[in-house]
Amino acid sequence: MRRSVDEHLQAVLERIAPLPPFEQPLLETLGLVLCEDVDAAISLPGFDNSAMDGYAVQAADLAGASEDDPITLPVMGDIAAGRSRPLVVTQGTATRIMTGAPMPRGADAVVPVEWTDGGAVSVRIHRQPPVGNSIRRAAEDIRAGERVLDQGVTLGPRQLALLAAVGRSRVMARPRPRVVVISTGAELREPGSKLEHGQIYDSNSYTLAAAARQAGAIVYRVGIVADDEKQFLDTLSDQLVRADLVITTGGVSKGAYDVVKEVLRKTGTIDFPEVDMQPGKPQGFGVIGEDSTPIFTLPGNPVSAYVSFEVFIRPALRKLMGRLPYRRQSVTGVLLDDFSSPKGRRQFVRAAASRNEDGWMIRTVGGHGSHLLGGMSRANALIVVPEEVTGMRSGENAEVWLLDEEAS
């Protein structure tokens, strides 16, 4: 089976439904999509309060106060922030007040401490405050009952600030997808262990676990499963209970030991198309197990696995989370290198994109080989070369995806 990139992406997204929302503790919802309209239960501020450390007064008592002609008032008490018993300021008196403390009845202005001698028993004031000076009014920010957040927004630090301020400890949000990452291959060893000739360290499970976590998922990196049919199936069925999505790498091309494909083909619920792209031609996607959990079987070559994540899995994760848009931010920039591209396949070329006063400048990094991790580590972008294009030259405009940017 052959598919274009767009056909395969469409086939993937058709099988993925957003996860049902549930109520979660506030901090857990960072980066998640809010699934309720939130109306404020209280006003902000909840009461008139002081914007400054100083003295609550009746402004009329200070008419004419100046450096040359200060006015002294007796200080009747102290109001710290958090005080709930109301005080009263009567004519001809002052009360010391701290920032955020409730305004005492009778007072109509706050004199900042800088306009005074700072006295605790009596205070000498050398400037006249206008009525209302340094008072933060009840409800001037948010009115009780007002709609403060609409469902569909992605929750970030600023939105969490507001939710906490109006008293919400939990909100309805679409949860993080739980993603299981499995590497297959007899040649694979854990980083930190000793390699024999012919063995390599498993990097793909780290790439994919990190990429999925960055996309907002909770990740279980299972690590390495040897090319053994029973072990692979046992691992998979063990892991399915905690997965909203499974990713495997390796074992999907035409090798004699391509276990993943051999085993999963038998389920009949997973397609193994050749997708017209480079890298990332051998793809697998379908559903597995009682809950029809989506599973991606990515090619083992490290760059192919990573590019496949960006092209297919990141959009799938964003759909599970209900987050639009599915794609990375893409920009057009000026190419600084020449390269060729296979006809009929969409090529994703590792590149370094930087911005100067003329716009985005795009330089390719490393070679085209799907095993070249050095160049990939220096890339921050992928040049997207359309199927019909067979080469690009320095000076041409190119579309790139910025790999460190969220699209908004």
Ligand SMILES: Nc1nc2c(c(=O)[nH]1)N[C@H]1C(S)=C(S)[C@@H](COP(=O)(O)OP(=O)(O)OC[C@H]3O[C@@H](n4cnc5c(N)ncnc54)[C@H](O)[C@@H]3O)O[C@H]1N2
């Ligand atoms: N005769 C053909 N051979 C290959 C074809 C083809 O069409 N005909 N396609 C090539 C392409 S394109 C790709 S991509 C790979 C896909 O291979 P598999 O998915 O079967 O993966 P493996 O054979 O297991 O591994 C390929 C390569 O990647 C290394 N690898 C695997 N897993 C990891 C890992 N977890 N961390 C780091 N590196 C890993 C593995 O050692 C191999 O070098 O097939 C081509 N062959």
Ligand code: MOO
């Ligand atoms: O298509 Mo493979 O994924 O290029 O190296």
